[in-house]
Amino acid sequence: MDIFLETTMEKAKKQYRGAQAPIACIEAVKGAVQKPYQQGIEKERQLFQSLWATGQPQAQQYAFFSERNVGKWTHPSGGRWDTVAPKPVHTAAVIGLGTMGRGIVTSLAKAHIPVVALEQDAQQLEIGKKAVNGLLEREAEKLIKQGLAPGSTLASVRFTLDFADLRDADLVIEAVYENMELKKEIFRKLTSVCKPDAFLCTNTSGLNIDEIASVTKNPHLVIGTHFFSPANIMKLLEVVRGHHTSLTTIATAMNLGKTLGKVSVLVGNCPSFVGNRLLSPYLDQASYLLEEGCYPEDVDKALEDFGFAMGPFRMMDLAGLDIGWRSRMERGLAGNKVPLGTPARQREGKRYCPLADLLCENGRLGQKTGKGWYQYEKLGGRIAQPDPWVKDFLQKYRNTHQIKQRPATPEMILECCLYALVNEGFHVLEDGIASGPEDIDVIYNNGYGWPKYRGGPMYYASTVGLTKVLDVLDKYYKENPDVPSMKPAFLLKKLAMVGEPPLKEWRTQVGNPDSKL
Ligand SMILES: CCCCCCCCCCCCCC(=O)CC(=O)SCCNC(=O)CCNC(=O)[C@H](O)C(C)(C)COP(=O)(O)OP(=O)(O)OC[C@H]1O[C@@H](n2cnc3c(N)ncnc32)[C@H](O)[C@@H]1OP(=O)(O)O
Numbered sequence: 001m002d003i004f005l006e007t008t009m010e011k012a013k014k015q016y017r018g019a020q021a022p023i024a025c026i027e028a029v030k031g032a033v034q035k036p037y038q039q040g041i042e043k044e045r046q047l048f049q050s051l052w053a054t055g056q057p058q059a060q061q062y063a064f065f066s067e068r069n070v071g072k073w074t075h076p077s078g079g080r081w082d083t084v085a086p087k088p089v090h091t092a093a094v095i096g097l098g099t100m101g102r103g104i105v106t107s108l109a110k111a112h113i114p115v116v117a118l119e120q121d122a123q124q125l126e127i128g129k130k131a132v133n134g135l136l137e138r139e140a141e142k143l144i145k146q147g148l149a150p151g152s153t154l155a156s157v158r159f160t161l162d163f164a165d166l167r168d169a170d171l172v173i174e175a176v177y178e179n180m181e182l183k184k185e186i187f188r189k190l191t192s193v194c195k196p197d198a199f200l201c202t203n204t205s206g207l208n209i210d211e212i213a214s215v216t217k218n219p220h221l222v223i224g225t226h227f228f229s230p231a232n233i234m235k236l237l238e239v240v241r242g243h244h245t246s247l248t249t250i251a252t253a254m255n256l257g258k259t260l261g262k263v264s265v266l267v268g269n270c271p272s273f274v275g276n277r278l279l280s281p282y283l284d285q286a287s288y289l290l291e292e293g294c295y296p297e298d299v300d301k302a303l304e305d306f307g308f309a310m311g312p313f314r315m316m317d318l319a320g321l322d323i324g325w326r327s328r329m330e331r332g333l334a335g336n337k338v339p340l341g342t343p344a345r346q347r348e349g350k351r352y353c354p355l356a357d358l359l360c361e362n363g364r365l366g367q368k369t370g371k372g373w374y375q376y377e378k379l380g381g382r383i384a385q386p387d388p389w390v391k392d393f394l395q396k397y398r399n400t401h402q403i404k405q406r407p408a409t410p411e412m413i414l415e416c417c418l419y420a421l422v423n424e425g426f427h428v429l430e431d432g433i434a435s436g437p438e439d440i441d442v443i444y445n446n447g448y449g450w451p452k453y454r455g456g457p458m459y460y461a462s463t464v465g466l467t468k469v470l471d472v473l474d475k476y477y478k479e480n481p482d483v484p485s486m487k488p489a490f491l492l493k494k495l496a497m498v499g500e501p502p503l504k505e506w507r508t509q510v511g512n513p514d515s516k517l
Pocket residue numbers: 014138204205206207227228229230233234272276277279280283309310315316318319323324327367382447448449
């Protein structure tokens with residue numbers, strides 16, 4: 001019998017909502033550790049038992065993930081990052097104190113790393129400072145509650161508008177708007193003001209790390225450190241290596257994640273990296289469902305009942321709709337770079353849903369503007385309420401474009417969204433961007449509120465049955481040839497054809513000579 005386990009009953013209930021098997025907390029089951037994850041069960045059981053034996057209350061079911069080297073990869077030089085010593089980070093700097101920067105500053109301060117926090121102007125600095133101070137106060141309260149204050153304190157944060165104040169930082173994390181020209185401008189400044197051996201990190205959601213590094217004097221010190229929203233809470237750090245990134249830089253970024261109490265996963269550099277690359281077709285499917293008759297709350301409910309912490313629309317509202325919008329404008333898919341005469345629902349011959357762009361054009365960027373796919377109680381509010389404005393807007397949009405309505409059951413919603421995501425996971429494996437299916441699972445479990453008891457998207461696909469996933473994708477793609485992200489990946493077909501081997505054997509089936517697996 002499966003038992004889903006967490007440290008406390010409260011956590012277990014939250015984490016395993018929707019699970020069919022009994023849930024329990026450590027206190028209740030002690031040695032009887034069992035869970036339906038495909039790997040490391042024995043190791044995890046031993047870890048649990050040893051932690052339990054030492055009486056450490058912070059023993060966590062997923063603790064072993066932060067200990068194992070997630071993202072094995074061999075450098076073109078033949079070296080491996082996990083054989084190289086990381087450099088210590090005594091002081092850090094963060095540029096941009098918006099949704100992400102403020103959480104990153106808080107994570108650093110919490111990990112006793114003093115931070116210099118830089119903004120673009122006095123007004124933004126004041127807003128950022130207030131937000132960071134609020135988060136730090138909350139952290140201080142937690143320390144007091146745990147009886148750790150004043151012995152365990154938070155590191156200092158110095159707020160500034162002056163790049164010269166970054167001169168002593170060992171590591172800088174840039175978190176400004178998602179715009180390549182702006183990022184390059186920041187990195188040009190950094191490479192001239194920072195110490196020659198400072199590590200220069202970008203929190204970009206998916207821009208090319210090599211292009212950002214190209215404007216610096218030391219591209220081997222440039223790396224992607226992709227945090228997840230809310231950055232002070234979410235456990236994942238996606239570490240993105242560029243072409244020139246050195247092993248020491250990788251080791252330092254991976255170690256930084258550990259210092260911050262996060263799970264670091266090393267991935268390759270491609271548009272949107274791993275997590276967001278899989279997210280993109282998932283969100284596309286979610287928005288097609290709106291075109292065809294669903295409302296945001298219907299789609300979110302199906303995915304939240306499946307176990308996600310947040311459905312796709314609540315999640316987009318949390319992250320900010322402007323990130324995707326900026327990225328689409330840069331790629332000429334939205335805004336004034338779209339060639340005149342382009343059909344509203346088509347780009348480059350493929351199906352395109354402009355709904356998120358239209359929301360942004362209406363100033364609805366999500367929680368930060370108090371309105372997005374939902375309405376919120378105030379600017380920055382968190383309580384999502386269905387919005388009659390959105391309902392009306394969707395109805396008018398469907399009428400204008402005369403879109404054929406297709407009633408969707410929760411099962412259909414799950415199949416469209418999840419199989420699209422999983423299919424992209426197979427492409428990522430074919431391309432050698434993640435070092436194995438387990439890494440993709442770790443990314444989703446820790447960065448996107450995926451229900452852990454389902455093991456992650458790739459493991460989930462193996463439990464559904466790869467042939468079933470393949471058949472559904474195949475049928476959908478035949479009916480919708482303008483949605484190429486639903487064309488079944490070669491690796492999925494191959495694995496289905498060779499009898500659906502267990503996930504731990506998938507790496508040997510990749511067969512791509514360029515793969516880094
Ligand atoms: C180049 C673009 C790529 C193209 C692809 C297209 C994509 C376009 C859109 C995507 C943008 C990309 C963004 C990105 O790069 C990656 C991301 O970050 S995506 C977002 C990932 N995050 C999630 O999926 C979050 C899922 N949700 C959760 O895990 C939980 O719901 C959450 C932890 C937020 C809350 O937990 P819960 O148990 O429900 O609530 P609690 O009340 O217990 O809160 C716990 C903790 O969290 C704080 N918190 C809660 N809500 C918020 C909030 N809205 N904002 C900030 N913080 C929040 C709360 O205060 C608690 O903190 P404490 O300090 O412990 O009190």
